[in-house]
Amino acid sequence: MKLSDFDFDLPPERIAIRPMSPRGDAKLLVSQAGQIEDAHVRDLCSYFRPGDRLVLNDTKVIPARLFGTRARQSAQGRVEAKIEVTLLEPQASGRWKALIKPLRKLAVGEEIQFAAGLSARCIEKTDGEALLDFSAQGAELDAALDVSGQMPLPPYIASKRAADAQDKSDYQTVWAKHRGAVAAPTASLHLDAAALDALQGHGVTISYVTLHVGAGTFLPVKVEEIRTHTMHAEWGCVSPQAVAEIEQTRAAGGRIIPVGTTALRLIETAARGGTLRPFEGETDIFIYPGFEFQITDGLMTNFHLPKSTLLMLVAALIGKPHLDAVYAHAVAQNYRFFSYGDASLLFAS
Known part of the structure; x- marks a missing residue:
């Protein structure tokens, strides 16, 4: 067919x-x-x-959609930019595959800061995805995601409205x-x-x-x-x-x-x-x-x-x-x- x-x-x-x-x-x-x-x-x-x-x-x-900031030093000083992360799949190592917007501006080795004291470092970028190493693991990461993450609504809903508490x-x-x-x-x-x-x-x-x-x-x-x-x-x-x-x-x-x-x-x-x-x-x-x-x-x-x-x-x-x-x-x-x-x-x- x-x-x-x-x-x-x-x-x-x-x-x-x-x-x-x-x-x-x-x-x-x-x-x-x-x-x-x-x-x-x-x-x-x-x-x-x-x-x-x-x-x-x-x-x-899991509340797999996160909004954070990335910071770089430039000739003009410290520059911060907003970044969106959608977690895709955990790895045996404890790291996570993720979609990043904008991925092209995130450098390998760069750190992203989220709410609740959570951060993640970009380990590698392949095939339009990133591999992230979070500052917390296990139950501690679960608790941080519950505070700082949003529900990962399907694209056809997310394009029409933002996720909310409901x-x-x-x-x-x-x-x-x-x-x-x-x-x-x-x-x-x-x-x-x-x-x-x-x-x-x-x-x-x-x-x-x-x-x-x-x-x-x-x-x-x-x-x-x-x-x-x-x-x-x-x-x-x-x-x-x-x-x-x-x-x-x-x-x-x-x-x-x-x-x-x-x-x-x-x-x-x-x-x-x-x-x-x-x-x-x-x-x-x-x-x-x-x-x-x-x-x-x-x-x-x-x-x-x-x-x-x-x-x-x-x-x-x-x-x-x-x-x-x-x-x-x-x-x-x-x-x-x-x-x-x-x-x-x-x-x-």
């Missing part, structure tokens, strides 16, 4: 820059047996059977546990504690996996032949407990429904070869039409960017013709798109 097959026209006003409040008021498009139905997230219990299992990603987004709760799942993501598993943002209680009261069970969503989730596909696209890698973990729970549900005839493409990609990674096994490490699985799902029976997800790998994943699950129908319906019915937008519940074709 071609990249152009996954393009569609989206009016700019359909891009949500704030979530619905309360979360259950978001629209929910339900697709099952080739039929499309309009509902709301608060109606989720109507579409699940007792014995179904949700798989949730319990990664926690985003620290809006752009985080209510069950977030393991720090490490620089983007949220956004389908999960629709579910609050009341929704989880209602689903469990209905007989739906829940398993947790961890996939630290990276900034690569926003990278565009640049090749026309999609099979030649190289996916970014992200670290994930499927525990023995999650494997046992999922297999127990399958044996009893329940359906496995990940919430979000991140949870789906991770369990399908752990099931490569046809058997679900515990997994810990990096996954670069690329799911597009023709993929054979081993575990997934359905998916709760948001409405995705044109020409994105996430859109290709959805097409693999429900079929490309039905994907086109779902997205045409969503546009016509004024659904809100992308990270803070409305949701869909899609059962495999």
Whole structure:
């Protein structure tokens, strides 16, 4: 299939820059047996059977966007300039890969000063990124980021408004546990504690996996032949407990429904070869039409960017013709798109 097959026209006003409040008021498009139905997230219990299992990603987004200053001595004296840093990925050494604006003006060896007494030195610059060595590590760095950092909103939101205090709760799942993501598993943002209680009261069970969503989730596909696209890698973990729970549900005839493409990609990674096994490490699985799902029976997800790998994943699950129908319906019915937008519940074709 071609990249152009996954393009569609989206009016700019359909891009949500704030979530619905309360979360259950978001629209929910339900697709099952080739039929499309309009509902709301608060109606989720109507579409699940007792014995179904949700798989949730319990990664926690870090305040990865920092604003600081860099200083140099010049013939005119000390010169300070503002600089923006977006953390991308931690290294085994404790250093961080980061995007820097403006990168070209930052010299290797130069230090950046942030709030809360935090600083970082530029160790190297490669491929449009920098490697930073922070003055704090571990829990001390986490605490400093919580004070001085902002939530790393997706580019299509950040271009329209700055992050604020509300985003620290809006752009985080209510069950977030393991720090490490620089983007949220956004389908999960629709579910609050009341929704989880209602689903469990209905007989739906829940398993947790961890996939630290990276900034690569926003990278565009640049090749026309999609099979030649190289996916970014992200670290994930499927525990023995999650494997046992999922297999127990399958044996009893329940359906496995990940919430979000991140949870789906991770369990399908752990099931490569046809058997679900515990997994810990990096996954670069690329799911597009023709993929054979081993575990997934359905998916709760948001409405995705044109020409994105996430859109290709959805097409693999429900079929490309039905994907086109779902997205045409969503546009016509004024659904809100992308990270803070409305949701869909899609059962495999």
